[in-house]
Amino acid sequence: MTERSDLLVSIVETIADYREADLDPPSTEHVDRWIRQFDEDVQVPVLREMDHVLKQTYFSRSETSRFLERVFKTKKLVGDDPCAFFGGVCFLDIQGGGASQQEMLELFNQLLRNNCGLELSDCGDDPHAFVYMDDAIFTGNRVRRDLEEWIANEAPANANVHVVVIATHEGSYYHRNKVYEAAKAA
Template identity: 50%
Template structure:
């Protein structure tokens, strides 16, 4: 087989359980359809790097289950009696948007049942320990809003909160923790928060030189991109070339630069042909602040975050590698279920 065929098959194998195996079949042809949207001369190197990156940061259901299983048995978390710790723990179901927390709770419950013979419905028998689950912390706004409201309105006078996620971006965690701590101080309550993760990625602007997200080293010599940047109120922060990132996700800095350049160009083009995208859907991913985009490449078997480059997930007329379920679609399904007692 050719190198291209091998790469297509390898990527297909990595992402085969995405959204319950609902990707168009055969998946290798789906990947081919996606990469065909890039310049012909760049398609093979893009496939090479995407294959490398996804092997590092695509979290299949098996990988997520292993993380949860390990967390359940971590003595640093549970102490000497894990069974009793989890029986007493209170699991928070307070997420304001999306299904990620609900899905993580269900998976956690499966792992608890396998290890101890009881699920999360049988937990919360006493104590002041609370667990907040999610698949990822990106900008930090979701966990911040969820826990701020809980602290103000529902938290007891004293509590220990364990925030557990698959991927944690350091800037988002730092931002969220600072905001939550301010609300805790204002509430007069004594609440300690500990953060747990499978992987931590550097995304802070001050550490752009070693970032693990896509931060271009230069603005491409592309008229559409240059016009997009010229229209920005604040010019973007560019990273200094030389390091592919602290977490070692990329095969080389040159390969990372390739993805940064090509995904930025594709993202600007996608914004031109998809006029319904909001202003915060930046070329390299959702970001409220005016930047080129968040730039995370983390994807889980459940969904692709909108903080990933638009080239990963935006639909027609672009062809996405990871078709994405939006929070709006999730809300519609929930409303339908409430009205009919079923699901879509």
């Protein structure tokens, strides 16, 4: 195999479970079509870098599930009874763009079902807390817009909101502070 072929296979193997619920599995043909938008002399270097970046940053479904299991058991958040805590949580499904929030909620729903016999839809009739889940916060603009709109239009007067993400970039703190300001003004 050539380096190019090896890289195509490696990328596909890394992202094999990408949006598996609503997209066809990634293929080397698809990645090859994508890379052909670049000049031929830079295709292999771009593939090398893409392979490297994906291996460092891609959150597989199994890794995401393990992260959510740790959240489920975090005593500082849930106390001694995760099922009681999450049974009283309203899970926000308000993401204005992308599908990562719904995928995270789907995985957490499986966790609740397996550990508590609950579905997300069973939780939070009279919520003591709200949970906004997403895979990552980079600039913070997405979560800021989502929560500002929710605060302005749907949130109760007093709401305890937990933002649960796998990764965050320090640049997101500016927008976190803007959400705090919006909440105080509401």
